[in-house]
Amino acid sequence: MNEETLTSVVEVLLDQIEALKNENQDLKANAIKDDGISNNIIMLTDSYKTSHWKQYPPNTEIVYSYFESRGGKFPEVAFFGLQYYIKKYLTGVVVTMEKIDAAEEMIAKHMASDTIFNRAGWEHIVKEHGGKLPIVIKSVPEGTVVPNKNVLMTVENTDPKCFWLVNYLETLLVQVWYPMTVCTQSRVQKQIIQKYMKETGCEEFLGGLPFKLVDFGFRGVSSVESAATGGAAHMVNFMSSDTMAGFMMARKYYGEEMAGSSIPAAEHSTITSWGRENEKDAFENMLTSFPTGLVAVVSDSYDIFKACSDLWGKELKSLIENRDGTLIVRPDSGDPPVIVCQVLEALGGAFGTTETSTGHKLLPACVRVIQGDGISVESLPEILDAMKEKGWAAENIAFGSGGALLQKLNRDTQKCAFKCCEITAGGKKIDVYKDPITDPGKKSKKGRLTLEKDGDSYKTVTDGAGDAAKDVLIEVFRDGALMNDQTFKQIQARSAV
Secondary structure (H helix, E strand, O other), rough: OOOOHHHHHHHHHHHHHHHHHHHHHHHHOOOOOOOOEOHHHHOOOHHHHHHHHHHHOOOEEEEEEEEOOOOOOOOOOEEEOOOHHHHHHHHOOOHHHHHHHHHHHHHHHOOOOOOOHHHHHHHHHHHOOOOOOOOEEEEEEOOOOOEEOOOEEEEEOOHHHOOOHHOOOOHHHHHHHHHHHHHHHHHHHHHHHHHHHHHHHHHHHHHHHHHHHEEOOHHHOHHHHHHHHHHHHHOOOOOOOOOOHHHHHHHHHHHHOOOOOOOEOOOOOHHHHHOHHHHHHHHHHHHHOOOOOEEEEEEEOHHOOOOOOOHHHOOOHHHHHOOOOEEEOOOOOOOOHHHHHHHHHHHHHHHHOOOOOOEEEEEEEEEEEEEOOOOOOOOHHHHHHHHHHEEEHHHEEEEEEOOOOOOOOOOOHEEEEEEEEEEEEEOEEEOOOOOOOOOHHHHOOOOOOOOEEEOOOOEEEOOOOHHHEOOOOOOEOOOOEOOOOOHHHHHHHHHHH
């Protein structure tokens, strides 16, 4: 081989080496790429947990942990959202050598140590399990309503060499607190509305109950993922939502083609852009642009009382009454219990009313009200109680809730916690629990757990004393695979009030 040929070969080899280096860098970059939600399972934990593989007792083989609501604002919870986290983050091959390399580099810098990262443990998952997580998760079927202080989920490893993985995943799995708490709070609000509908003679309208609380919360949450999981959680109970991320989540992760619906609705910009002197024209445009069905129009831009009594109640009355649909008048300011009743009185004076079986006033079907300002689980009964006391039926109104529905809550709303309750070390099962003298409410459960039906409710049996045949916890994940694909309709049925 002459010198010219040798030089050419060397150049080709150097180019190939450079290409491989670039490819490796691309794989590494992709392993830590943030596409809105990190795609590296190794990084989806609390920093300090990267050191826990060194902290368990010698010869630990199995770690068995559980998740519960230890108490909180509501006496029971509607469990929802775990399937999303399983499908999005845990199923299939989630650990690769590239992700290990990327995580090792980042964690070494973050923890200022080259010895904390458990590289051997993660490589074991790649080599022995093909990158699939060797754990099993059991949970209560989603949508099930369970009293507080009961086990809702258990997690344990299926490979003795991966005992450290169970609580490593706590950080991600505990995030189910959010959709679960939204679902719980939304369900309570449904119960409140149902109660007042019955008390004001609106039984014949209960078929419309799922449309009585609209999710206005997209703009009020901390992230698109929050909007998706929280929005879907609300739609377990109600079918009205303006949070499109929610029904997209329900479609992709729960197989529901369309979980919710919305209607044409005005905002202040579309009304006030016509000018104060042309508010009537703005209102009329809403009625003629959407000549059938439901249409909601914000009406407090200037004078809500004039809007109800004169514009809607006189100048546009004939158009409203002859339109094939319902006008929904939206006040958006003032003290809600007061303003709602005042708006109803103004509309009732203009359009007339009939009476329900309990003698409460009901507007004609062509006009209704929606209150979308200041709605929360606390204000909702105050408004409905004020309406009831002033003789108005609950059917006259629907509600919209934003930040209070999807954001005004946290993990402590239901005191959610994930705790280890048993380990196996050297072949011996050992009960694990905490019992802080400073807070008895934080005492955790110990031993193997079952959740068993007790009449119309549930009870958790601890210390391995339960009957496995009566356990209602179902296996939902094992060794990288979803084991029970629950549909949105099944969940809605379990959560029904």
